[in-house]
Amino acid sequence: MPDPRETPAMQQYYRFKKRYEGCILLFRIGDFYEMFDDDAVTVSKAIGLTLTQRTAGVPMAGMPFHQLETYLRKLTLKGFRVAVCEQLMEASAVKGLVPRAVTRVITPGTLVDESLLETDQRVAVAAIVPADSKNTASPARVALATIDVSTGDFFVSECLTTSAIDELARRGVRELLYIDTAERTAPAYVRDAASPLNIATLPRAAWHFRPQEALDTLITHFAVKTLAGFGLQDNEPAVLAAGALLRYVQETQTAGDDESREVAAAGATIRRGSLAHVRAPKRTDTARHLLIDAVSLRSLEVERTMRDVVMGGSAANKGGDGTLMGIFQLAPQGQGSCRTPMGRRTLREWLCMPLCERAAVEHRQTAVASLVADRTLAEQIGGVLAEIQDIARIAGRVSLARATPRDIVALAKSVRASAQLAHVIADAPALASLRTALETATRELADLPADIARLCVDEPPAHMRDGGLIRDGVDAELDEARLLERDAGSWLSAYQTRLVAEHNLPSLKVGYNKVAGYFIELPMAQAATAPVQLKRMQTLRNAERFTTPELSDFERKVTTAQARAQEREKQLFQELCDRALQLTAALATIADNVASLDATLALADKAHHRGWVRPTLTDAPALAIAQGRHPVLEEALIGSGGSCVANDTCLGSEAAALALLTGPNMAGKSTYIRQVALLTLLAHAGSFVPAASATVGMVDRIFTRIGADDALHAGQSTFMVEMIETANILHHATGRSLVILDEVGRGTSTLDGLSLAWAIVEYLAKRDDAPRTLFATHYHELTDLEERLPGKVQNLHVAVREWPQGGDHAEIVFLHRILPGKTDRSYGLHVARLAGMPKDVVSRANDVLKSLAVHTGAEASKSKRRVDTTRVSSVTETQMPLFKEYVPHPAVDALREVKLEELTPMKAFDTLRGLRDMVQD
Ligand code: ADP
Numbered sequence: 001m002p003d004p005r006e007t008p009a010m011q012q013y014y015r016f017k018k019r020y021e022g023c024i025l026l027f028r029i030g031d032f033y034e035m036f037d038d039d040a041v042t043v044s045k046a047i048g049l050t051l052t053q054r055t056a057g058v059p060m061a062g063m064p065f066h067q068l069e070t071y072l073r074k075l076t077l078k079g080f081r082v083a084v085c086e087q088l089m090e091a092s093a094v095k096g097l098v099p100r101a102v103t104r105v106i107t108p109g110t111l112v113d114e115s116l117l118e119t120d121q122r123v124a125v126a127a128i129v130p131a132d133s134k135n136t137a138s139p140a141r142v143a144l145a146t147i148d149v150s151t152g153d154f155f156v157s158e159c160l161t162t163s164a165i166d167e168l169a170r171r172g173v174r175e176l177l178y179i180d181t182a183e184r185t186a187p188a189y190v191r192d193a194a195s196p197l198n199i200a201t202l203p204r205a206a207w208h209f210r211p212q213e214a215l216d217t218l219i220t221h222f223a224v225k226t227l228a229g230f231g232l233q234d235n236e237p238a239v240l241a242a243g244a245l246l247r248y249v250q251e252t253q254t255a256g257d258d259e260s261r262e263v264a265a266a267g268a269t270i271r272r273g274s275l276a277h278v279r280a281p282k283r284t285d286t287a288r289h290l291l292i293d294a295v296s297l298r299s300l301e302v303e304r305t306m307r308d309v310v311m312g313g314s315a316a317n318k319g320g321d322g323t324l325m326g327i328f329q330l331a332p333q334g335q336g337s338c339r340t341p342m343g344r345r346t347l348r349e350w351l352c353m354p355l356c357e358r359a360a361v362e363h364r365q366t367a368v369a370s371l372v373a374d375r376t377l378a379e380q381i382g383g384v385l386a387e388i389q390d391i392a393r394i395a396g397r398v399s400l401a402r403a404t405p406r407d408i409v410a411l412a413k414s415v416r417a418s419a420q421l422a423h424v425i426a427d428a429p430a431l432a433s434l435r436t437a438l439e440t441a442t443r444e445l446a447d448l449p450a451d452i453a454r455l456c457v458d459e460p461p462a463h464m465r466d467g468g469l470i471r472d473g474v475d476a477e478l479d480e481a482r483l484l485e486r487d488a489g490s491w492l493s494a495y496q497t498r499l500v501a502e503h504n505l506p507s508l509k510v511g512y513n514k515v516a517g518y519f520i521e522l523p524m525a526q527a528a529t530a531p532v533q534l535k536r537m538q539t540l541r542n543a544e545r546f547t548t549p550e551l552s553d554f555e556r557k558v559t560t561a562q563a564r565a566q567e568r569e570k571q572l573f574q575e576l577c578d579r580a581l582q583l584t585a586a587l588a589t590i591a592d593n594v595a596s597l598d599a600t601l602a603l604a605d606k607a608h609h610r611g612w613v614r615p616t617l618t619d620a621p622a623l624a625i626a627q628g629r630h631p632v633l634e635e636a637l638i639g640s641g642g643s644c645v646a647n648d649t650c651l652g653s654e655a656a657a658l659a660l661l662t663g664p665n666m667a668g669k670s671t672y673i674r675q676v677a678l679l680t681l682l683a684h685a686g687s688f689v690p691a692a693s694a695t696v697g698m699v700d701r702i703f704t705r706i707g708a709d710d711a712l713h714a715g716q717s718t719f720m721v722e723m724i725e726t727a728n729i730l731h732h733a734t735g736r737s738l739v740i741l742d743e744v745g746r747g748t749s750t751l752d753g754l755s756l757a758w759a760i761v762e763y764l765a766k767r768d769d770a771p772r773t774l775f776a777t778h779y780h781e782l783t784d785l786e787e788r789l790p791g792k793v794q795n796l797h798v799a800v801r802e803w804p805q806g807g808d809h810a811e812i813v814f815l816h817r818i819l820p821g822k823t824d825r826s827y828g829l830h831v832a833r834l835a836g837m838p839k840d841v842v843s844r845a846n847d848v849l850k851s852l853a854v855h856t857g858a859e860a861s862k863s864k865r866r867v868d869t870t871r872v873s874s875v876t877e878t879q880m881p882l883f884k885e886y887v888p889h890p891a892v893d894a895l896r897e898v899k900l901e902e903l904t905p906m907k908a909f910d911t912l913r914g915l916r917d918m919v920q921d
């Protein structure tokens, strides 16, 4: 039996498989895409396809061709890269092996097809390189480049290695390229940035990142002599990342030389993209942005709730319910949602990367304010925006030769609406810069939108192969083809009438059958009198058949009419696409400005609908909010008929910069401190805020350490993560930062935790330029710090109302109202009761609590354990019971067990070594 891997088709398969190393190869065979060997096994396992065998011993799995998109989506979500290998011709049209070529490479970070993208999410691919020549194995700084292939946005930046993850999260990176190493595994600095975000990593040859190669790739693509015009130095690390990244995108999106040769050899053509829409790399100017690291972005639930994060994936909560984004995204039209996908992506960017320059924020604020004030204008704008589709991504698909008929028609409509938009906002001074940009760019497009509208039908087909994109009556050649196709019958009868009249042969007939094709038929009796132009074709028993050059011409035309119509339509479509391709820069400008206007309107709608106010911005390190509400909670409560309790905040300037917030569980501490962070964030995004009034001093970073998100940090203990994050805050918070700490210290024993919390508060509050800080804690002991650090620390507590119920029980009601001063009870048992804990357990816990209180009080006073309380100056008498919880180190116990009188010098040494080992463990 011949080796099943030796057949010509399998040889062809292996050739492509080798060329697209690291990709899953989908190999078109007839109506199926097939995978073989390891690919088949891996994929069938990963997405649940049936595994079969081609011939004995070769595993195979496949999918029907029309389900390709569905499977591509599944595969890219799992992080696979996929090369789609198509048949270049129908199998019936060739003898022997069908020529094939890879027409698309789809990777998690380079998606462009509408069917594979979520409209509101950015998808980007990135490259990372060390920016630290001293230590390339574990660099202190790295450079990053990211490209969103669907829109052509290209960014570069340089940052601390530990902040790389933040930039990747903000840019929506799904795939990260790094310099291949000798060990063939991703170095730690790459893994640390990629794995918490579930980003697929991909090693690339080191020479792609070499200065000369990287620079060449960039200057060739952008047709420039140097990168200086982009504000980049030719040899800086970011350029190395950018060059290697662009090379990768070119490889996946445009036909390589091998492929082109193969296609040409088969006499076929495939169109692959040009990447004309990829814009010049822009440096992410971190100094212009309010930094919110990935951890804070998560814990503030800007894009995803903590629950989503723990449940692992956006799949759980696509709409963003419970997030800051969600209150805009999920709002009904006119109440805060954007009208276009571009607007939604921009609003996401504004919220994830707010600004920190006051003037820039005020510029946005003014635009928002103008639309809050003029609701008629707002509604007009909204109406026009609703007609605009995703210009940015359509332009991307045009440039990648993946545009559909619907894309091109939508493009024209959207551009015309954009021009109209410029007209609508003509009288709004706050929107002047948007208007100018829209006007200039739409003017650049000149006749293109009108030509598209003139040539194309209003309801275009989904695919070119369906035909019917171009209108009747706009192209003579196409009309002729269609006419022939549709009206062959009437042409024939007209022709017959003409011949009959011309030659006076009343029994002449023009006919058609499948075998003979078109013919002119005369009864045998008249055949001899046939005029000379009629060429004899076929003799039947009692009739003679003829043809004419005109008729055979007609025949040829009709039989190819359909193909010609399709071909001509394609050609016209292509011409339109090519014209659009020349205008990608103008399209990008339109897209950007439409997106800004859309996001601005969403902010204005929300402000109007929920009664938000414009915050006053100052450069002083202060924060004063009157009657602030939590924007997300408010939305949820209003939805269920309730309302959010409003609270004041005053940090910095007159008031102490650090506020300690104590109160029982479930009182609303976490909600309050998040609310302050979210309002600050909104203010920096240019938004109004849910409050009666607010003055916000510009902030350079928002730091948060809230709750436990251990699921994301597999392998590290929660407490370790808590300490790493807190250390980061203590190192990097400046006098202009806002710091939000929730229950820090909870992750360890009470005594450790309390001591740490104490020291952290002291460390932050004592600084001359203390950052504005909110610290929520259940350690009531910390409230002493207000007196110890006067003017530096203020106490806040959450009001609780108790309703005596007789006996030991008191019902408590959480008022969620934040007041100055401290509390000293934790109400844990009440919460347990509210949570539906069995009555017996609650009352037993009550008893235990009382006996413990008596016990530890008594124990503590006659405690024999020697602890140096004078050194822990912070720990007061009342906290002594806490020391009961102190668990001694096993070495201490062992030491206590040592019987000195029985020890020989040798044994003493062994014991000592044993103790030392214990301690080192
Ligand atoms: P804590 O952190 O003190 O344990 P949370 O902040 O988690 O308490 O709040 C507990 C619950 O109380 C929240 O889920 C919310 O439903 C409610 N809550 C908190 N603050 C408010 C408020 N200002 N208005 C209305 N309800 C609130």
Ligand code: MG
Binding pocket: 669, 670, 671, 742
């Ligand atoms: Mg809490």
